Amino acid sequence: MKDELTNQERAEVLTAALPYIRRYTGKVVVIKYGGNAMINEQLKQQVMEDIVLLWLIGVKVVLVHGGGPEINDMMDKLGKKPVFVDGLRVTDQETMDIVQMVLAGKVNKTLVNLLEMKGGRAVGLSGMDGRLLECTVRDERLGFVGKISRVHIRPVTDLLEKGYIPVVSTVGCDRSGNAYNINGDTAAAYIAGALGAERMILMTDIAGVLRDKDDPSTLIPQITLSELPELYEKGIVSGGMIPKIKCCEEALSHGVRNVIIMDGRIPHSILMELLTDEGAGTMISDGSEKK
Numbered sequence: 414m415k416d417e418l419t420n421q422e423r424a425e426v427l428t429a430a431l432p433y434i435r436r437y438t439g440k441v442v443v444i445k446y447g448g449n450a451m452i453n454e455q456l457k458q459q460v461m462e463d464i465v466l467l468w469l470i471g472v473k474v475v476l477v478h479g480g481g482p483e484i485n486d487m488m489d490k491l492g493k494k495p496v497f498v499d500g501l502r503v504t505d506q507e508t509m510d511i512v513q514m515v516l517a518g519k520v521n522k523t524l525v526n527l528l529e530m531k532g533g534r535a536v537g538l539s540g541m542d543g544r545l546l547e548c549t550v551r552d553e554r555l556g557f558v559g560k561i562s563r564v565h566i567r568p569v570t571d572l573l574e575k576g577y578i579p580v581v582s583t584v585g586c587d588r589s590g591n592a593y594n595i596n597g598d599t600a601a602a603y604i605a606g607a608l609g610a611e612r613m614i615l616m617t618d619i620a621g622v623l624r625d626k627d628d629p630s631t632l633i634p635q636i637t638l639s640e641l642p643e644l645y646e647k648g649i650v651s652g653g654m655i656p657k658i659k660c661c662e663e664a665l666s667h668g669v670r671n672v673i674i675m676d677g678r679i680p681h682s683i684l685m686e687l688l689t690d691e692g693a694g695t696m697i698s699d700g701s702e703k704k
Contacts, residue, residue, distance in 0.1 A: 430688040437687060438471035440611035441573070443669075445601035446524075447479035448618045450677030457527070460616075463683040464578065465533040472687075473573045476528075476535075476580045477604060479597035480520040487515050500653060501555055504594045509557040512594045516582040517541070525580050535578040539585075541592060543568035546585035546600060548593040559585045559593030561600065566607040598660040606667025613664050614686065615657060616677030621695030622658075624649055635696045638665065661697040671698040 444464065450456045467474050481502070485495050488511055496503040504512060517539035528535035540546030545568050548559030572579040583600040585593045598615055605613040622644070624631035636644065641658065644650040650658050661672040675682055675694025686693040 429690075433688040434470050437467070437611065439473070441473045441475065441605075441608045442467065442687070443475045443477060443601055443605035443608065443610045443613045444683065445477050445479075445597055445613070445615045446677070447481070447597055448616060448677055450616050451478070451480070452482055453678070456678065456680065458531075459680050460677070460683065461524070461527045461531045461533075463681055465528060465531040466684065467687065468533050468578055474578050475569060475573070475604060475608065475610075476524065476578060477583065477597060477601040478516075478520060478524060478580065479583060480516045483520055484512055484515050487511050498552075498554055500656065501551075501558055501596065502594060503555055504557040506557065509592055509594060513539075513584050513592050517584050521580060521582040528578055528580070533578050534576060535580050536572050537580045537582070538568055538572075539582045540595060540600060541584055541586045544586065545569065545581070546583070546595060546603070548585040548587050548595065550587075550593075557591065557593050559587070559595045561585065561595065561603045564603050564607040566604070569604065569608065596656070596660075598657055599663070602660040602664035602669075603667070605664050605669045605672075609668045610664075611670050612687070613661075613669050613672045614683065615660070615672065615674045616682070617657070617674055618676070618678060620676045621674050621693075622650060622654065626651075633695050635698065638662065638697070638699050658697065665697065665699060671696050673697075 446460060450460055464474050464476060488495055521537040525535045525537040538545060544565045546561055547563040549562045551558045551560035569579045581604065583595040583597045585595050601613060620629045620632050622633045622636060623629065624633060657674060664672050673686055673694045673696050675686060682693045
C-alpha cells in the first residue's frame with residue numbers, strides 16, 4: 414500500500430468530492446461534538462481541521478459541544494462527587510457554577526482558539542447569550558437541568574451571515590436568569606431545527622446503530638422514522654441509544670433534512686460522511702432520501 418497519493422490521485426479525490434461540495438455549499442450543518450473525539454488530542458485536531466475545511470468550501474457549520482469529562486475533572490479537583498439519575502447529571506447550584514465555568518469558559522474558548530489556529534473564523538456562544546436556549550426545569554430531582562422551551566436563534570444566524578463558525582456550549586437560562594445545564598444532543602437538535610439544517614451530525618463513541626451491539630459489522634446504514642418502532646420493540650435501539658434517537662426524531666420533526674449518528678473516534682469521519690460516497694454511521698431520515 415502506498416504511503417502517499419500521487420498528484421493525479423489527489424486530483425481524482427477532489428473531483429469525486431465535487432458533487433458533495435456542490436450539495437452542501439451554502440447549507441447549514443450542525444455538528445454535536447463530544448465523547449472520545451473531544452478527549453483525544455489528535456482526534457480533536459482532526460475534527461477542527463474537518464470543520465475548517467467545510468467552512469472554507471462554503472458550508473455553514475455550527476459546532477455544538479458538551480464537556481462531561483472536563484466537568485467531572487473539575488468537580489474532582491474541587492472535591493465534589495458527580496451524581497447521575499437516568500444518565501443525566503444532578504445539578505445543584507454549586508455544580509451549575511462548575512458546569513458554566515467549564516463549558517462556557519474553558520472548553521468553549523479552547524475550541525474557538527483551535528478553529529482559529531486551523532485557519533477558520535469562530536466565535537463562542539453559550540445558550541445564555543441572546544437567550545439562545547431558553548429553559549424551564551426538566552425534573553425537580555435533577556436541580557438545574559433545563560428543558561428547552563424556546564430557541565432564540567438570531568445570535569447564531571447573525572454569526573453565520575457574517576461568515577463565522579458559531580461554537581455553542583450547552584448552558585441555557587430561564588426567564589428569571591437562572592443558568593441551566595442542557596443535554597448536548599437535545600440542544601443540537603433544537604438548534605438544528607431552528608436553523609432548518611441540511612444535516613445534523615451526532616459524534617459518539619460507537620459506529621452508529623448496530624443490530625448486535627457487540628458487533629460493529631452489524632451497523633445499520635439508514636433508518637427511516639417508520640422503522641423505529643420495530644427497532645425499539647426488538648431492543649436494537651436500547652439503553653443510551655434511546656435518548657440519541659429521540660433527539661434525532663426531535664430534529665427531524667423541526668425540519669432538519671436528516672441526522673447522522675457516527676463514530677467520532679474515526680479520523681476525519683465528518684469528511685467521510687459529507688464528502689464521500691461511502692459515508693459514515695447511521696442516517697436517520699423520514700425516508701425521502703437514500704444514503
